[in-house]
Structure formats: structure tokens, C-alpha cells
Amino acid sequence: MTMFMTVLGIVVFVIGLLFSIAWHEAGHLAMGKLFGVRVPQYMVGFGKTLWSKKIGETEYGLKAIPAGGYCRLIGMFPPDKDGKLKAKSTSPWRSMIEEAREASYEEVGPGDETRLFYTRKPWQKFLIMLAGPAMNLVLGVAILAGVWMTYGVSETTTQVSSVSDCVLAADSKRTECADGDPKAPAAAAGLKAGDRIVEFNGVPVTSYKQLQPMIRKSSGQITMVVERDGQRVTLTPTVAQNKMIKLDGDGRPVKGEYVTSGFLGFTPRSEMQALDVPGVADELVFYMDKSIEGLMRIPQKVPALFGAAFQGDERDQDSPVGMVGAARIGGEVMAADVPVEHRLVFFIQLLAMVNIGLFLFNMLPLLPLDGGHMVGAIWESVRRRIARLFKRPDPGPFDVAKLMPVAYAVAVVFIGFTVLVLIADVVNPVKVT
CATH class of the missing domain: 2.30.42.10 (PDZ domain)
Incomplete structure (x- = not known):
């Protein structure tokens, strides 16, 4: 029975995670469509497509690997100064930029010239990219507030x-x-x-x-x-x-x-x-403050995480955990010998924590995260205002594609950290019971 409850907890957590990802991408989808950007694909998961259906101009689907999702917005990057997509360069850095630019134009067809992401106003780009993490924040806060005001x-x-x-x-x-x-x-x-x-x-x-x-x-x-x-x-x-x-x-x-x-x-x-509204607000401020502090301290925790993963060191209770670790915690709680309502409340709050974590992580001002694109939109607005102030020609959209080498470097660091956390979660998991 314990094994069954553990597996059930893991399955329920994965379903909750997939919902959180779908909820996040729904924010990008809705805001993109609101501002007239064509969205050809909305997918939950990666890899092989298990199911999909085209409704209007958008294909909605579910993929085999429940490790993320994406909402494809056409024309993320502007063309080069001559208005064309150039052939690939022999320079690896330049090649990264051109490949990213080319990928953003793969599904651009006739009539899409006015529906490209890069042609939107800076504040519209900002809101489109903010909408995803904002959806996670709204969901996380709503869950926590509901639990704190009822269960306490x-x-x-x-x-x-x-x-x-x-x-x-x-x-x-x-x-x-x-x-x-x-x-x-x-x-x-x-x-x-x-x-x-x-x-x-x-x-x-x-x-x-x-x-x-x-x-x-x-x-x-x-x-x-x-x-x-x-x-x-x-x-x-x-x-x-x-x-x-x-x-x-x-x-x-x-x-x-x-x-x-x-x-x-x-x-x-x-x-x-049970908390009243001011009490919930105070608790949320405290929780967000500690969450941000924990996120900023992650680099300091890498050595201890490495020791827990490869040297048999004791795993700290406040050690970073990935989705595998969180799923194990969910399974552990579901099988714990505590009242059912305690298990359900913990599980619901775990889902809220995941959503707030997704919000904070995606708000980091680094490409390829949403926060990096938001910073690009802010910079575009600033330099256009400066140009108008000094009566200079409009510099046009900010070319985020030029930052793709940095984005790839950040992605490599994130992937390395994710692998390290995954290994630690498998060989030396955090236990909560």
C-alpha cells in the first residue's frame, strides 16, 4: 500500500506540473493572440507528439517528455539591417545568431508581415513575455491564500x-x-x-x-x-x-x-x-522574500550539492531540488502516516511552491528565459525614447538574436546545474517525513 501511495503521489505531482506548464504557456498564448501575433503551436512537453489538434491557426498538443513546454510565436527576431536572412557564417558566434533568426522565420508565410512578434510595440512584447510567469504567480498565490484562509x-x-x-x-x-x-x-x-x-x-x-x-x-x-x-x-x-x-x-x-x-x-x-487578508498578505511577503533569497543563494549551495551527489555527504534540507526531487517528496508525503487532509494540504502547497518557483526563475533577466526577453523590450523602449529626445532616427526593434551566444552559454550552465540536481535527487534525495 505504501508503494502504491508513493507512486500515486508521484503521478499526481507530474500531472500538477504539466498543468502548471500548460498554464504558463497559456499566458503567452493569450497575450500573443491579443496583440495580433500569430501562434502556430502550443505544446506541453517535448519530444514526440502524442496528441495534437489544430484549432484555427494554432496546433495544440501533448508531447512525450513532461519536462517543459512551449508556445511558438512567429518572428521573434528582426531580420538583419538589409532586411534579409543571411547564409550561415563560418564564425560560430555569428552562426548562432543567424540560426536563431532563421528558426524564427520558418513558419512565416504570406500575410504574416504585420503579425510578427518583433513588430509589436515594446510594451506589448514585455506583456507577452510577462504573461507566462505571471500566470504561475497568480496560480501559486491563489492556492496559498486559499489554503491559509481556510485550513490555516x-x-x-x-x-x-x-x-x-x-x-x-x-x-x-x-x-x-x-x-x-x-x-x-x-x-x-x-x-x-x-x-x-x-x-x-x-x-x-x-x-x-x-x-x-x-x-x-x-x-x-x-x-x-x-x-x-x-x-x-x-x-x-x-x-x-x-x-x-x-x-x-x-x-x-x-x-x-x-x-x-x-x-x-x-x-x-x-x-x-486561519489567516485573514492582512495575515495572508504578510505571509506572502515573507514567503516571497525567502524564496528570492533562496534563489540568489543557489550558487553558494552548488559545492554542497556536488558533495551530496558524488561524495556521499549529507544532503541539506534546504538544498535545491529539481522536478524529480519534488516528485519524490510528493510521493513520500502521499505515503506518510498522517491524516489525509494533512497530505492533501501539503500536496496542494507543493504545487503552489512549484508555480512560484517557476515565476521567480523565469523572471531572471537572462536569455533564453522570459525575463531576458523582457529586458530586451525595456531596452528597446529606452533607446527609442532617447532617440526621440535627441531627434535622432528611430533605431528600430532591438535585435535580441545578437544575444543568442550569451543565451546558449546561460542554457549550458542551467543544463549542467539541472543534471547535478537530478543526480543528487536520485542518489541522495531530500526527505521531508
Whole structure:
């Protein structure tokens, strides 16, 4: 049964991924057609065509390899200055440019002269390329907002889940107390599981986010009021100084970094709490900020990823994962021994994370990504405005084809990184259960 649920989870994830890709390409398709660009093909997947149907002037289809998709817009690149497509050059760089230009004209036919992508206004080009990643962002945000406003998010509360018996440093290899270990201040003061801390050193507390830094900054004897069985009880623990894991500005643990701070020795209880609209907005801002930060830190994680893939090193939990790794996580969660609603919620949020990841990745200002084409459209608009300002001739469309050598170099780097992540996901996968 476990194997069946794992396979089911992987299959469902792949279907969700294909939908996300189709949703992305639908943005390019709709915006391209809106601005009059001819779109001969809309395909999900690569390789051999499994199914296709032509509706109007566009062929819609599904291909064998579920690793991407494309929406073919004719005339992506302008012709050379003489208005012609030149024969291939012996220069490898020039050849790349000419091959890209030639490919963009393969399906241009009579009457298409006014329906080429490069002839659109810069702001129209920008919106056509933005539409794809924007669709992923809308889908991801809609899913997360729906889950957070109905099912809720896990919030750490001021209620006590368990009380430690002794003081153990955060980097201790032991998990159980030994003779000679000092007794935890919370246990010594009589704190019990189920107590809810409502006051700390005379200050009312309503959230663990408020309470945690107060504990960490304190030392010596303090007063603490808890609610227990409907009654208020005052405790006077003596806060110990202990080696604790460092927290960032948002109160999240910083892996591998420690500080000496106040310690009571209890574990707070977590509860699912539905968010209102402002709460969803705050959570989305935090999530997007951390996602962007994670994306920017990927180059720093390559050495550790290489070690996990080829040297048997432990795989970090925040290590980059590819679609294979994400599919394995989906299968692992589907087979986990947790309530069905938890599995479904995690799966739905995983799909949302994939969509937000696709948005951020495609917004990188690099060709051949959508962000690279958007930068080209912005530069075209800028230089045309400058030309008008100084009363110079219109420089015409910006020739993105001239940047194809850079695009190929970026593609090689992306492919190499994708292969590295794939190997790591197969031989040393990230596990979440």
C-alpha cells in the first residue's frame, strides 16, 4: 500500500506540473493572440507528439517528455539591417545568431508581415513575455491564500506542549538527560504541559513570537504567570544561560550558528490558525522574500550539492531540488502516516511552491528565459525614447538574436546545474517525513 501511495503521489505531482506548464504557456498564448501575433503551436512537453489538434491557426498538443513546454510565436527576431536572412557564417558566434533568426522565420508565410512578434510595440512584447510567469504567480498565490484562509498555517503559541527535564546545549549530541545535568528552569519552577503563559516579568504576552525574545534576553530569577485549569498561577523560575541556535530577524533558526542566551526549557505547542487578508498578505511577503533569497543563494549551495551527489555527504534540507526531487517528496508525503487532509494540504502547497518557483526563475533577466526577453523590450523602449529626445532616427526593434551566444552559454550552465540536481535527487534525495 505504501508503494502504491508513493507512486500515486508521484503521478499526481507530474500531472500538477504539466498543468502548471500548460498554464504558463497559456499566458503567452493569450497575450500573443491579443496583440495580433500569430501562434502556430502550443505544446506541453517535448519530444514526440502524442496528441495534437489544430484549432484555427494554432496546433495544440501533448508531447512525450513532461519536462517543459512551449508556445511558438512567429518572428521573434528582426531580420538583419538589409532586411534579409543571411547564409550561415563560418564564425560560430555569428552562426548562432543567424540560426536563431532563421528558426524564427520558418513558419512565416504570406500575410504574416504585420503579425510578427518583433513588430509589436515594446510594451506589448514585455506583456507577452510577462504573461507566462505571471500566470504561475497568480496560480501559486491563489492556492496559498486559499489554503491559509481556510485550513490555516501552523502558528507557535504560548501554550506549553512539553517541559524539558534538564539543560542541554543546542549542539549536544545527546537527546536524553544524564546524571550531573542541571535541571531545566521550567521544570524546577513547576511549569507543566498544558499551561499557557500569559505574562512574563510583568509584561502581558499573547504570542510566542513576542515571548521567545523576552526569554532569550533574560537572566536570573523572573516572574511568569500561566493559565492552568482556568486559574492563574505565578511561577518564579531562574533563567539559565545556555548555548542556543541563533535566530534571524524573523525568528527563524540559522543553521549551524549558535549564541548564548536565556533558557527555560519547554516546547511550545503549535496550532493551525486561519489567516485573514492582512495575515495572508504578510505571509506572502515573507514567503516571497525567502524564496528570492533562496534563489540568489543557489550558487553558494552548488559545492554542497556536488558533495551530496558524488561524495556521499549529507544532503541539506534546504538544498535545491529539481522536478524529480519534488516528485519524490510528493510521493513520500502521499505515503506518510498522517491524516489525509494533512497530505492533501501539503500536496496542494507543493504545487503552489512549484508555480512560484517557476515565476521567480523565469523572471531572471537572462536569455533564453522570459525575463531576458523582457529586458530586451525595456531596452528597446529606452533607446527609442532617447532617440526621440535627441531627434535622432528611430533605431528600430532591438535585435535580441545578437544575444543568442550569451543565451546558449546561460542554457549550458542551467543544463549542467539541472543534471547535478537530478543526480543528487536520485542518489541522495531530500526527505521531508
